[in-house]
Amino acid sequence: xxxxxxxxxxxxxxxxxxxxxxxxxxxxxxxxxxxxxxxxxxxxxxxxxxxxxxxxxxxxxxxxxxxxxxxxxxxxxxxxxxxxxxxxxxxxxxxxxxxxxxxxxxxxxxxxxxxxxxxxxxxxxxxxxxxxxxxxxxxxxxxxxxxxxxxxxxxxxxxxxxxxxxxxxxxxxxxxxxxxxxxxxxxxxxxxxxxxxxxxxxxxxxxxxxxxxxxxxxxxxxxxxxxxxxxxxxxxxxxxxxxxxxxxxxxxxxxxxxxxxxxxxxxxxxxxxxxxxxxxxxxxxxxxxxxxxxxxxxxxxxxxx
Amino acid sequence: xxxxxxxxxxxxxxxxxxxxxxxxxxxxxxxxxxxxxxxxxxxxxxxxxxxxxxxxxxxxxxxxxxxxxxxxxxxxxxxxxxxxxxxxxxxxxxxxxxxxxxxxxxxxxxxxxxxxxxxxxxxxxxxxxxxxxxxxxxxxxxxxxxxxxxxxxxxxxxxxxxxxxxxxxxxxxxxxxxxxx
Ligand code: SF4
Numbered sequence: 001x002x003x004x005x006x007x008x009x010x011x012x013x014x015x016x017x018x019x020x021x022x023x024x025x026x027x028x029x030x031x032x033x034x035x036x037x038x039x040x041x042x043x044x045x046x047x048x049x050x051x052x053x054x055x056x057x058x059x060x061x062x063x064x065x066x067x068x069x070x071x072x073x074x075x076x077x078x079x080x081x082x083x084x085x086x087x088x089x090x091x092x093x094x095x096x097x098x099x100x101x102x103x104x105x106x107x108x109x110x111x112x113x114x115x116x117x118x119x120x121x122x123x124x125x126x127x128x129x130x131x132x133x134x135x136x137x138x139x140x141x142x143x144x145x146x147x148x149x150x151x152x153x154x155x156x157x158x159x160x161x162x163x164x165x166x167x168x169x170x171x172x173x174x175x176x177x178x179x180x181x182x183x184x185x186x187x188x189x190x191x192x193x194x195x196x197x198x199x200x201x202x203x204x205x206x207x208x209x210x211x212x213x214x215x216x217x218x219x220x221x222x223x224x225x226x227x228x229x230x231x232x233x234x235x236x237x238x239x240x241x242x243x244x245x246x247x248x249x250x251x252x253x254x255x256x257x258x259x260x261x262x263x264x265x266x267x268x269x270x271x272x273x274x275x276x277x278x279x280x281x282x283x284x285x286x287x288x289x290x291x292x293x294x295x296x297x298x299x300x301x302x303x304x305x
Numbered sequence: 306x307x308x309x310x311x312x313x314x315x316x317x318x319x320x321x322x323x324x325x326x327x328x329x330x331x332x333x334x335x336x337x338x339x340x341x342x343x344x345x346x347x348x349x350x351x352x353x354x355x356x357x358x359x360x361x362x363x364x365x366x367x368x369x370x371x372x373x374x375x376x377x378x379x380x381x382x383x384x385x386x387x388x389x390x391x392x393x394x395x396x397x398x399x400x401x402x403x404x405x406x407x408x409x410x411x412x413x414x415x416x417x418x419x420x421x422x423x424x425x426x427x428x429x430x431x432x433x434x435x436x437x438x439x440x441x442x443x444x445x446x447x448x449x450x451x452x453x454x455x456x457x458x459x460x461x462x463x464x465x466x467x468x469x470x471x472x473x474x475x476x477x478x479x480x481x482x483x484x485x486x
Contacts, residue, residue: 029353033351033353036347036348037348038347038348038351038353038354039351039353039354040351040353040354041353041354041356042354042356045326045327045356048322048323048326048327048356049323049327051319051320051323051327052320052323052324052327052367055320055323055324056367056391056392056393057391057392057393058391059391059392060364060389060391219361219362219364219365220364221364221365222364222365222391223391226365
């Protein structure tokens with residue numbers, strides 16, 4: 001496949017991912033409304049919000065980093081997308097594998113932190129004394145999530161002897177019994193639990209909640225930047241779900257399968273969020289350092305012998 | 306082309322459509338009327354189906370909701386919140402107290418007519434207005450946006466001197482940052 005065809009497929013894939021992310025966000029709010037006994041938003045609300053946000057004037061500035069912060073976050077989402085094989089077609093040179101290469105799992109781990117870091121820098125330049133508090137909370141929880149997640153990733157990498165997400169997907173083909181969910185249950189359990197934190201829904205959404213803290217990263221940006229962050233958030237949600245699908249649930253062989261699987265993965269975190277109220281930051285950090293971390297260690301120990 | 310007169314109209318129509326169906330509300334719950342906001346938002350009346358949702362910070366909000374009497378001390382905060390909101394922005398005055406002082410008409414420490422201090426697009430009367438009335442007020446605002454008549458922010462910029470004069474009469478120790486729109 002020529003590089004231009006590949007680029008075309010990648011851009012098209014990004015468009016699909018963005019819109020699917022918006023639709024998932026809308027369904028999330030809709031389910032939240034139904035649980036509360038309300039009718040809820042129309043399904044096209046996220047697109048309207050985006051349109052409104054980018055047609056709102058943006059006049060507040062706090063310096064260069066303030067502008068670059070949301071761009072960082074968007075870059076994190078798109079970077080995650082660029083190196084992730086979306087649909088398994090039998091060859092790494094296929095249409096929807098994007099720019100997956102040997103060792104992309106490490107790069108993906110890096111891109112997961114990238115967005116958070118951008119937000120931290122942006123809000124830091126905001127100069128509000130309390131923004132440091134918001135950032136500290138965000139990074140503390142993020143570190144607590146990343147630790148078990150990384151252990152599980154490494155365990156899977158040892159299991160298949162590769163750091164390429166594409167090869168991990170390829171090794172899981174040929175039936176449900178080949179999925180990591182069954183071949184490496186400890187790593188799978190770690191990912192399924194740590195995923196709740198990575199998705200950032202209710203028990204672990206204190207970081208994103210603008211009304212929990214006076215000025216955190218989420219309250220500083222407005223207008224076009226809010227639109228940016230909204231799109232980045234949608235892309236990140238889908239890409240996290242795709243990552244876990246690739247690593248644990250056997251990848252997808254077409255877009256329909258991808259949509260069904262990411263939907264189920266995403267809604268695991270949504271339904272947990274519907275049931276459990278928000279954790280304080282020390283509660284969530286200790287939560288991740290108990291069961292998920294222990295499972296992560298087990299997953300590593302089993303595969304190092 | 307964007308600069309072509311006719312297609313600009315189309316862009317405006319799309320923007321106005323998204324604006325009126327995506328109103329982020331900054332509720333300034335000053336008076337007793339604020340108690341009607343929870344039923345408006347929750348399962349009984351569910352304002353979210355019109356795209357109306359709460360927002361915790363003025364920078365991301367489009368609509369400032371003043372729910373009742375406004376003590377002269379809090380006026381300062383309202384002005385600061387209003388000036389931090391980004392264009393286009395709207396204000397709804399909620400309850401008789403914002404219209405003419407209501408039952409606080411002779412109080413020494415509340416302001417009486419809200420639109421003397423910040424431009425109000427829609428008033429909802431009643432003491433206190435029921436959620437039906439509140440939702441009707443929201444829909445009235447949506448209609449105003451559709452007709453292009455909800456331009457209070459424009460009015461504020463044009464008559465800034467007049468508004469400032471009124472504000473300074475109430476706020477004696479004027480230590481406010483200057484926002485440049
Ligand atoms: S209008 Fe009535 S209900 Fe509303 S703030 Fe005034 S006195 Fe309270």
